[in-house]
Amino acid sequence: MGRAGDGAVDAAGRPRGRAGRPTALRGLGGACAAVAVAVLLGCTSAPPAPTPSITPTPEPSVTPTPSLTPAPPPEVLQPSGEVSVVAEGLDAPWSILVLAGGGTLVSQRDRGDIVEVLPGGALRVVAAVPGVAAGGEGGLLGLALLPGDADRPPYVYAYFTAAADNRIMRMPLGGARGTLSLGAPEEILTGIPKAGNHNGGRLAFGPDRLLYATAGDAGVREAAQDPASLSGKILRMTPDGEPAPGNPFGNYTWSLGHRNPQGLAWDASGGMWAAEFGQDTWDELNRIDRGANYGWPVVEGAAGDPRFTDPVQQWATGDASPSGLAVIGDTLFLAALRGERVWAIAPATTAGALGSTPWFTGEFGRIRDVAAAPDGGLWFIGNNTDGRGSPRDGDDRLFAVGLAPAG
Template sequence: MPRAALAALSAAVATALLASCTDSPEQQSGGTGQAAAPAPTVTGDGTGSQPAATPTAVGPDAATRVTGRPGAPRDVVTDLDVPWSVAVLPDGSALVSLRDRAQLVRVGADGTPEVVTATGEDGRVPGVRPDGEGGLLGVAVSPTFTEDALVYLYLTAADGNRVVRAPLDGLTLGEPEVLLEGIPAGVNHNGGRIAFGPDGMLYATTGDAGQADLAQDLGSLGGKVLRLTPDGGVPADNPFPGSPVWTVGHRNVQGLGWDAEGRLYASEFGTDRLDELNLLEPGANYGWPYVEGPGGDDDFVDPLLTWPTADASPSGLLVTGDAVYLAALRGQRLWRVPLDDGQVGEPEALLTGELGRLRDVVLAPDGGALWVLTNNTARGEPRPGDDRLVRLPLG
C-alpha cells in the first residue's frame, strides 16, 4: 500500500483497532488475584546447590558466547512484589525492579536480597506513579559502572514515561537525573525495556500507550525503539536526524537483545492474533497499526517469527550463542528459539505452566545459567513464594 494511502487511513485504522482491543495480552491471564508480598526472601546462593561462582561482568558480548540447554529451575529469591526487570552488576550481584512499589532490590552474589534505599518518600525511587502496566520498569547498568557507578531506569511519572539515571552506592541510590521525558504513558502499552548495546548506546522500548496511531507518528516517542547516548543525547548516526527514534511502527516492545554480530532482536506484543520476534534495522517500520504479524508490504518489515497471543505475550528477551529466549506472560512458558548466524529455527516451549507468567530472562552473573523472573503477583494466580527469581543451569 502506498505511503500516502497509509497516512490517509491512519485515523480510521487506529480507531478501529482500539475499539477492538479492550484488554492488553498481559491482562488475559485467567486471574486477577494479587498477594501481599512479604520482604524478599533468599532461598539459594544464586548458583543452585553449588557455592557461588566467581562473579564476572556480563554484557552483550559475553552473553553471545554462552551456549547449552537449560536445566531444571531452582529458586534464587522468593517473595518479590510485582518484579519487572533484572540487571546484572559487575560484582556478581543484580538489581531487580519492583514495578508498583517503585523500589529496587539488590540480590547479592550469594543470592541474599536487600532493598535499595532511594531519595523518594519511604526510600522509594522518586517520581514514579504506578498505574496499570506503568511504574518502575526497566533497569540497565552503565557499561562503565566500575568508573561511574550509574544505573539507568525507565519509569512512569505523572506526566508520562521517562528514562533517568542515578548513582548507586551499595544499597543507596542517589537522586535521579532525567535523560529523556515525554514518552507517552497509558494504563497499558508502556514498553519499558532499556539495555546498552554493543555500540555503547542506550536503547529504550516504548509502547503506543493505547493510541495506535502514535506508532507511525515520527513526532511522537510512542510505539518506537529509541537510541540514546549514555548522557541522553541523540547519536549523530541515528536514522532520523536530531531524533532518538531508531525504529517505528511498534505496539509494545518489551524485550531487546544482541547476537555476536551485533544484530538486534526484539519481542513485541500483538493485539489479538500474533506476537512477534523481530530483527531491528535502523529506520525500519514494523507496521503497527496497519500490520500485525507478516504483512507482505514492502513499506514494512515482517517479523522473523510469530506466535498466537495465547501462547506468548513475550516480555524480556535474551540472546545467547545458540538461541533467543523469550519470557512469556500469557503463554506462561519460556520460548527457546534456535539461532544460527541470524537464522532462526523451530521454537521450543520450556517451563510450560511450571512457574506461571514469566516477565524477564537474563544471563546469571556467573554466566553458567539463565535467571528467569516470574510475574504472578500483578495478574495471574500467585503461588506460595511468588514472585520469584529462578535459576536454570545451562549444560
C-alpha cells in the same frame, strides 16, 4: 476487546528531554489518558493505513577494526538440569539487572523500588525511585547499567511511569555486593507518552555504548507510524539523553511501527532483536534494523507487505505475550507472560532455520524477564503478583537453571 500489552511538558505543551529541552514529540500527553480508556473499552476498530513520509537518512559508514583472533562461533544452548529458586517474595518484579562487578538488582513495578538480591536469597531495598506513579501496566519498569570508567562511576538507568508521562532517569551506583547504593537521580528524557497499558519500558545499552529504550504506542495507534513521535518506537540516545548521532530521522527514533515492545537484546554478531506484544492474533520477534518500519497499526505479524519489515518469528497471543529477551550463546531466550513459558529460539547468528522450543510451560506461571546468570546459566523471573496472574505461596520468585549445548 483488544489485548493489553502493556508526557512532563514545557509551557508550550512539548515533552522535555534532559534539563527541560523540548524533544521531537509535541503534545500527546494530554490525549493519551482519554485514548487509553477507549482502547481498554474496545480496540478493534479498523486501523489507519498511514506510512511515514520521512525517508531515513543514510548512516555514516564505519570501517570495522579487524579481529586478530577470530572468536569461536557461539553455541546453541538449552536449559539443563533442575530449576532452583534464587529468591522469593518479590512484588510485581519487572527487570533483572545482573551487575558485572557482582550483585543483582530487580525493579518492582508497583512499589517503585529497586531491591538487591543477596546471597542466600534475602532481599534488600536499595532505593525507592522518586516520582513513580504506578497504575495499570505502568510503574517502575526497565533497568540498565552503564559501566564506569576512570572519569565517572557506573550508573543505573531506570524507565518509569510518572504522573503525566514515561521517563528515563539515571543514578550513580556505589558500594559493593551486599551494600549497593544509588545516588541522586537525574532525569535524562521525559515526555514519552504513557497510558494504562502499552508503555514499553525496556532499557539496554547496545554494543555501541548507546542507550536504547522501547516505547509502546500508549493507546494512540497512529503515533507508531509518526517518526516524530516518541511512542510506538525503539528509541536510541546518548548516555546523557540526547538523540544519538546517526539516528535515521535526526531525532530519537531508531525504528518505528511498534505496538508494545518489551524485549531488547543483541547477538554475538551485533544484530539487534526485539520482542513485541501483538493485539489479537500474533506476537512478534523482530530483527531490528536502522530506520525500519514494523507495520503497526497497519499490519500485525507477517503480512508480506513491502512497506514493512516482517517478524522473523511469531506466535499466537495465547502462547506468548512476550516481555524480557536475552541472548546467551547462539540462543535467544524469551519470557512469555500469558504463555507461561520460556521460549528458546535459535540459531541467532549461525546458518540454519530459526526454530523455537517452549520450556517450563505452565510450571511457574507468568514469566516477565530473563537474563544471563553470573555462572553462565539462565535466570528468569515470575510475574504472578502483577494483577493478572494467580499468585502462589512465595511468589514472585527469581529462578535459575543451567544451560548445555542443544543435542
